[in-house]
Amino acid sequence: MVEPQFRxxxxxxxxxxxxxxxxxxxxxxxAAVRLEPGDDARxxxxxxxxxxxxxxxxxxxxDGRGYSAARILREAGYTGELRAVGDVLIDxxxxxxxxxxxxxxxxxxxxxxxxxxAFKVFPEVYQxxxxxxxxxxxxxxxxxx
Amino acid sequence: xxxxxxxxxxxxxxxxxxxxxxVQRRVEGHITExxxxxxxxxxxxxxxxxxxxxxxxIPYGTLNxxxxxxxxxxxxxxxxxxxxxxxxQNIQYNWIKLAExxxxxxxxxxxxxxxxxxxxxxxxxxxxxxxxGAAADEIVDPRPYAELLRQxxxxxxxxxxxxxxxxxCVIASQTDRAAMKLHDxxxxxxxxxxxxxxxxxxxxxxxxxxPMIAPCIREFVPIDxxxxxxxxxxxxxxxxxxxxxxxxxxxxxxxxxxxKEEYTRQVEEEFAHLxxxxxxxxxxxxxxxxxxxTDPPFDAGxxxxxxxxxxxxxxxxxxxxxxxxxxxxxxxxxxLKPVGGIPxxxxxxxxxxxxxxxxxxxxxxxxxxxxxxIVYPHVRKADLYALWQKLDEANLGIANLDRIGDIIACPxxxxxxxxxxxxxxxxxxxxENFATREEEIGELKLKISGCINACGxxxxxxxxxxxxxxxxVENYQLLLGGCEGDDTSLGQITGPGFDEDGIVGAVEKATDxxxxxxxxxxxxxxxxxxxxxxxxxxxxxxxxxEIKGEPANG
Numbered sequence: 069m070v071e072p073q074f075r076x077x078x079x080x081x082x083x084x085x086x087x088x089x090x091x092x093x094x095x096x097x098x099a100a101v102r103l104e105p106g107d108d109a110r111x112x113x114x115x116x117x118x119x120x121x122x123x124x125x126x127x128x129x130x131d132g133r134g135y136s137a138a139r140i141l142r143e144a145g146y147t148g149e150l151r152a153v154g155d156v157l158i159d160x161x162x163x164x165x166x167x168x169x170x171x172x173x174x175x176x177x178x179x180x181x182x183x184x185x186a187f188k189v190f191p192e193v194y195q196x197x198x199x200x201x202x203x204x205x206x207x208x209x210x211x212x213x
Numbered sequence: 214x215x216x217x218x219x220x221x222x223x224x225x226x227x228x229x230x231x232x233x234x235x236v237q238r239r240v241e242g243h244i245t246e247x248x249x250x251x252x253x254x255x256x257x258x259x260x261x262x263x264x265x266x267x268x269x270x271i272p273y274g275t276l277n278x279x280x281x282x283x284x285x286x287x288x289x290x291x292x293x294x295x296x297x298x299x300x301x302q303n304i305q306y307n308w309i310k311l312a313e314x315x316x317x318x319x320x321x322x323x324x325x326x327x328x329x330x331x332x333x334x335x336x337x338x339x340x341x342x343x344x345x346g347a348a349a350d351e352i353v354d355p356r357p358y359a360e361l362l363r364q365x366x367x368x369x370x371x372x373x374x375x376x377x378x379x380x381x382c383v384i385a386s387q388t389d390r391a392a393m394k395l396h397d398x399x400x401x402x403x404x405x406x407x408x409x410x411x412x413x414x415x416x417x418x419x420x421x422x423x424p425m426i427a428p429c430i431r432e433f434v435p436i437d438x439x440x441x442x443x444x445x446x447x448x449x450x451x452x453x454x455x456x457x458x459x460x461x462x463x464x465x466x467x468x469x470x471x472x473k474e475e476y477t478r479q480v481e482e483e484f485a486h487l488x489x490x491x492x493x494x495x496x497x498x499x500x501x502x503x504x505x506x507t508d509p510p511f512d513a514g515x516x517x518x519x520x521x522x523x524x525x526x527x528x529x530x531x532x533x534x535x536x537x538x539x540x541x542x543x544x545x546x547x548x549l550k551p552v553g554g555i556p557x558x559x560x561x562x563x564x565x566x567x568x569x570x571x572x573x574x575x576x577x578x579x580x581x582x583x584x585x586x587i588v589y590p591h592v593r594k595a596d597l598y599a600l601w602q603k604l605d606e607a608n609l610g611i612a613n614l615d616r617i618g619d620i621i622a623c624p625x626x627x628x629x630x631x632x633x634x635x636x637x638x639x640x641x642x643x644x645e646n647f648a649t650r651e652e653e654i655g656e657l658k659l660k661i662s663g664c665i666n667a668c669g670x671x672x673x674x675x676x677x678x679x680x681x682x683x684x685x686v687e688n689y690q691l692l693l694g695g696c697e698g699d700d701t702s703l704g705q706i707t708g709p710g711f712d713e714d715g716i717v718g719a720v721e722k723a724t725d726x727x728x729x730x731x732x733x734x735x736x737x738x739x740x741x742x743x744x745x746x747x748x749x750x751x752x753x754x755x756x757x758x759e760i761k762g763e764p765a766n767g
């Protein structure tokens with residue numbers, strides 16, 4: 069269980085320790101799971117209704133597999149907490165938020181002022197992702213807000 | 214051509230501010246160099262041997278005169294008065310200071326330009342046919358589709374930390390002038406039997422250490438699924454591309470290791486899923502972009518006559534000009550390959566002159582080609598002689614397109630920290646050595662890379678040269694038979710390499726074998742394909758006392 073430094077949710081964080089994907093299938097009462105870069109996020113799809121927390125680990129910030137894992141979970145309708153853990157840096161926050169992460173537990177605490185700016189560094193977005201933001205093409209052609 | 218609206222401008226301005234802040238945090242020590250490296254790379258900034266290098270994006274190689282002029286002004290203001298046009302249709306500056314990089318990006322943003330994603334492990338600037346919108350043989354202008362993909366790929370949150378760089382190319386004719394099949398994704402716009410436009414996807418091509426020609430994984434993606442299908446290709450790559458070995462991390466290795474069928478199956482599965490998410494821009498967005506690429510106001514009565522009484526001009530027209538779809542017009546190429554010069558380099562004054570001439574003679578438009586030259590796409594034939602005279606006065610009227618002197622070369626060890634050998638001096642020597650023999654030798658595309666990364670496209674040269682490090686000494690391997698056209702092929706290494714002077718002699722021997730064996734109007738490549746490697750090897754590696762002997766069947 070890693071404490072998040074930034075959390076964009078109002079519910080109580082899950083108290084259980086996150087188990088590995090391998091153990092998760094067997095521990096039928098587990099509600100928190102941790103995805104490593106080589107894990108297939110789609111293995112979790114049958115269990116989404118009982119998961120409250122998914123930790124996606126970034127052992128190195130240069131390994132972007134966790135971005136796809138996050139979007140896949142959100143695209144499948146997962147609404148629980150999605151937490152980026154590990155080598156999470158200021159300049160990754162914007163993209164992570166777009167991919168559906170709503171909590172962040174960096175190995176090294178981030179400067180809160182820099183982080184706040186980083187979360188809103190771009191005024192608009194060019195493509196839909198997992199954050200529900202309207203892409204620029206939608207703003208151009210109506211249907212935006 | 215495309216014009217930013219308030220959204221595009223706001224995004225580029227935000228990027229400049231972001232990078233300025235990132236540089237400041239780096240300077241203040243909040244970010245380590247390891248953390249900063251991907252950030253600066255995705256803003257086009259490399260740390261080279263002597264200084265920072267900035268690579269500026271030129272989307273699908275298209276520029277207006279204001280943008281071209283700015284490229285010249287930047288060369289003067291922030292560099293040493295010149296720039297280097299690259300094989301990715303971009304421009305690089307070699308002597309940049311980190312502290313000034315945000316100012317350069319801010320200057321670029323004033324003319325709707327940027328350096329976003331010109332490097333790093335992300336989707337790079339998208340290239341296209343340099344005759345787009347002018348060529349008689351295209352089914353549609355490919356640039357609106359490239360622009361749609363440019364916007365989709367810009368700051369794409371899922372694909373900013375890919376296993377490796379990712380290059381996309383879009384063409385729309387059977388003749389491939391952009392090395393489409395040597396890209397991570399090559400897209401050929403096609404028409405189906407019903408007359409609808411769609412996209413053929415070629416995935417997993419590339420040069421570098423393991424050159425591969427991309428297989429076609431789908432012959433017709435409906436045009437209203439172009440973005441969605443691209444996203445599926447990328448997602449499979451981001452999830453399963455190799456990350457254990459930098460040299461096996463490109464998508465070509467994934468496609469090769471999975472096999473085309475299995476990779477395609479995974480893409481189709483992801484595509485079916487992504488189609489349910491409505492991530493595709495509406496066709497109205499494509500139409501909006503297309504409206505920026507309508508034909509310029511051609512003079513319908515323009516004459517097709519050309520006065521070719523000046524022989525130097527006649528030669529330039531023959532070699533450097535390309536048929537235009539509009540009667541009375543022609544596309545003209547400015548060769549940036551003067552005899553003994555540095556391929557792709559242009560001075561600030563030359564860049565500004567080329568900008569003025571684009572304004573005056575080509576409806577305010579010019580193009581950068583992957584062969585490191587500049588194209589005026591729409592020149593009235595009646596104006597062509599005046600244009601050529603002005604170019605010629607600035608040493609830009611060289612008539613050597615696709616000749617042996619029109620060499621593609623990477624910056625090599627003179628600048629690049631990855632290089633094993635220098636490319637520029639070899640290019641200069643070959644250019645000088647063959648300057649008087651271009652007519653005799655005919656079409657011959659010669660391409661030089663200073664290392665295995667193949668920025669100089671040596672695999673795709675009729676003659677390719679690869680610089681390697683052999684026990685601390687620069688050594689040059691010779692390749693024959695590469696081609697980037699519709700009949701794409703990869704060059705084969707002749708055998709042991711040569712030293713710097715030896716490689717020039719080796720090229721001469723290879724051309725001698727060609728000339729001795731040529732039948733009819735064969736190009737070097739045609740003769741090589743017909744007679745194979747053996748006669749070339751024989752001439753190149755014959756014992757010294759037999760070296761003069763030409764093949765008996767010549």
